[in-house]
Amino acid sequence: MADASLVQNDTEADRPGGPGGARDGEIAAAAQRRRLWRRVFQLSPITLLYVVGLILPYLYLLRMSFNIYDPMLVFREAFALDNYIKLLTDAFYLQIVAETIWLGVAVTLFTLIVGYPIAWQIARAKSHVKSLLLAAVLSPLLINLVVRTYGWLAILGDNGILNGWMLDLGLIGSPLPLSNNFWTVVVGLGHVTLPFMVLSLVSVMESLSDELLEAGENLGASTFQIFTDVVWPLTWAGVGAGSILVFCFSISAFVTPALLGGGHVSTVSTLIYEKFTFSVNWPVGSALVFILLAMNMVVIMIHGRLFRHED
Amino acid sequence: MIPRISLSLWTTLTLIFLLGPLVIIVGGSFTEAPHVTFPPEGFTLKWYAQLMEREDFLESFIDSMVLAVAATAAATILGTIAALALARENFKGREAFRAFLMSPLILPTVVTGVALFQFIRLLEIPSNMLGLIIGHTLITLPYVIRTVGAALVGLDKSLAEAAEVLGAKPARILFQVVMPAIAPAILVSVIFAFIVSFDQVTISIFLTGPDVMTLPIRIYTYIEFAIDPMIAAVSTLLILFAYLLVVGLERAFGLDKVFGKKG
Numbered sequence: 001m002a003d004a005s006l007v008q009n010d011t012e013a014d015r016p017g018g019p020g021g022a023r024d025g026e027i028a029a030a031a032q033r034r035r036l037w038r039r040v041f042q043l044s045p046i047t048l049l050y051v052v053g054l055i056l057p058y059l060y061l062l063r064m065s066f067n068i069y070d071p072m073l074v075f076r077e078a079f080a081l082d083n084y085i086k087l088l089t090d091a092f093y094l095q096i097v098a099e100t101i102w103l104g105v106a107v108t109l110f111t112l113i114v115g116y117p118i119a120w121q122i123a124r125a126k127s128h129v130k131s132l133l134l135a136a137v138l139s140p141l142l143i144n145l146v147v148r149t150y151g152w153l154a155i156l157g158d159n160g161i162l163n164g165w166m167l168d169l170g171l172i173g174s175p176l177p178l179s180n181n182f183w184t185v186v187v188g189l190g191h192v193t194l195p196f197m198v199l200s201l202v203s204v205m206e207s208l209s210d211e212l213l214e215a216g217e218n219l220g221a222s223t224f225q226i227f228t229d230v231v232w233p234l235t236w237a238g239v240g241a242g243s244i245l246v247f248c249f250s251i252s253a254f255v256t257p258a259l260l261g262g263g264h265v266s267t268v269s270t271l272i273y274e275k276f277t278f279s280v281n282w283p284v285g286s287a288l289v290f291i292l293l294a295m296n297m298v299v300i301m302i303h304g305r306l307f308r309h310e311d
Numbered sequence: 312m313i314p315r316i317s318l319s320l321w322t323t324l325t326l327i328f329l330l331g332p333l334v335i336i337v338g339g340s341f342t343e344a345p346h347v348t349f350p351p352e353g354f355t356l357k358w359y360a361q362l363m364e365r366e367d368f369l370e371s372f373i374d375s376m377v378l379a380v381a382a383t384a385a386a387t388i389l390g391t392i393a394a395l396a397l398a399r400e401n402f403k404g405r406e407a408f409r410a411f412l413m414s415p416l417i418l419p420t421v422v423t424g425v426a427l428f429q430f431i432r433l434l435e436i437p438s439n440m441l442g443l444i445i446g447h448t449l450i451t452l453p454y455v456i457r458t459v460g461a462a463l464v465g466l467d468k469s470l471a472e473a474a475e476v477l478g479a480k481p482a483r484i485l486f487q488v489v490m491p492a493i494a495p496a497i498l499v500s501v502i503f504a505f506i507v508s509f510d511q512v513t514i515s516i517f518l519t520g521p522d523v524m525t526l527p528i529r530i531y532t533y534i535e536f537a538i539d540p541m542i543a544a545v546s547t548l549l550i551l552f553a554y555l556l557v558v559g560l561e562r563a564f565g566l567d568k569v570f571g572k573k574g
Contacts, residue, residue, distance in 0.1 A: 042396035046389045053445045057426035060433060117321040140329055142553040144510045146527045147546040151332025153538050154339060154347040161349045223314050252419030255512050269421045276425055289422050
């Protein structure tokens, strides 16, 4: 990809002189050759890494997704659409795709509801309070994903802190099953993705002028009306940008659903892991990879449609 | 008035939600109880003592350090060269090429992990470390290209031009004019790349093997079976480690620059 674009480069700014004599042409050609070599020299190491580490592995997976699973040989060379047909018709797989989408929607709504007010608070705060709040919101990003997930296990587990508190207070007689279910995963993913949502919202809310809100107030609008008629429409772009980040992250997440779901929550990602490790079904696993990529792409396209005018 | 109070209340609750797990982990690492409690029961350092005796955790820490240093070095060198080339050269498809270089950030890491895992198996590369270094370099490169690229955009072009007019050779302009100006950005991306690599879980989980297991994966496999306060102890050390790095960064450059916000 890079080399193709390197060969046919030429820009008006770089081209020296005009249609001069043969000597000028030679010098220009030499200069252009030198420029070409310089670009190849500078960009070929990184291009090589991307080809070996990204393009070829993805192409190999794509090829693998057309092979056929064989319990004895792991896979049989083929060029069939069987895996895709199976994934798109089998109720088991369709349900997992549906659950993955539902997880993405739930986490997005969660971060939107939790994050919108605090984002507003940050955008409207004075500068020192603002940097303090921003630092607090961003700080979980520095903590290892496994460590944060462990924190939620410690809070929500059967021996966890919430259960301990409720037992001590006599509210419950035996521990409640707070962990290993869909909503535990939503809370865990919400914790991981909330900073993305808040940052997207803050960047839009900051551009909202105080005069606009005062105008609404002076015209006698209630707080609720100001929100629905002024604030919400004007922050819509931030809602969209944050939602797509959170949604795509959530449907592709692996660590949080695997640990907090405790094997009871299956998403496309956890299924991909399962197909490549325990059940060694590479062809179906590879096809699942491209289903996941397609899901991401569809969401990005829908986002592009919905928010085309705002940008 | 009521909306304002409820807004503050909601913000407080959100902050508790965000920071609560971290506080509980740190507090829980000192508890005398056999599981994490909050507030901690009594005070003990026995979980830290237990952690220090675990050679597997120490080996994983060393593996993570070696990997993070190697990936950071590779990403910083390749990324800085690429950012310089992208800023200076003007060729057709440059923006597409830049987007391509940023793609590891957008592609699901679980997919990149699986793809590398399969490809390394296909090539029959015996070392897991090599695959891990390739994966981590790819994941950290976009951060380097973005940070150094942003610094180059802000760079005053007339500086390099003045040096050229005064007769400096291109190599001299690069090392005596451009590099000193972007050195802070390079240092920021070194620390960023290091943190990203050190914390990476999803790609690593596919690429670890009998010869290397990074620290996050060691913790991952441990908590699949047991949730005792020893993990709170190692987590506390990791939290401390991350904060020390960032506080150091903040002292040196200011937080706005670190997070690339404000402008």
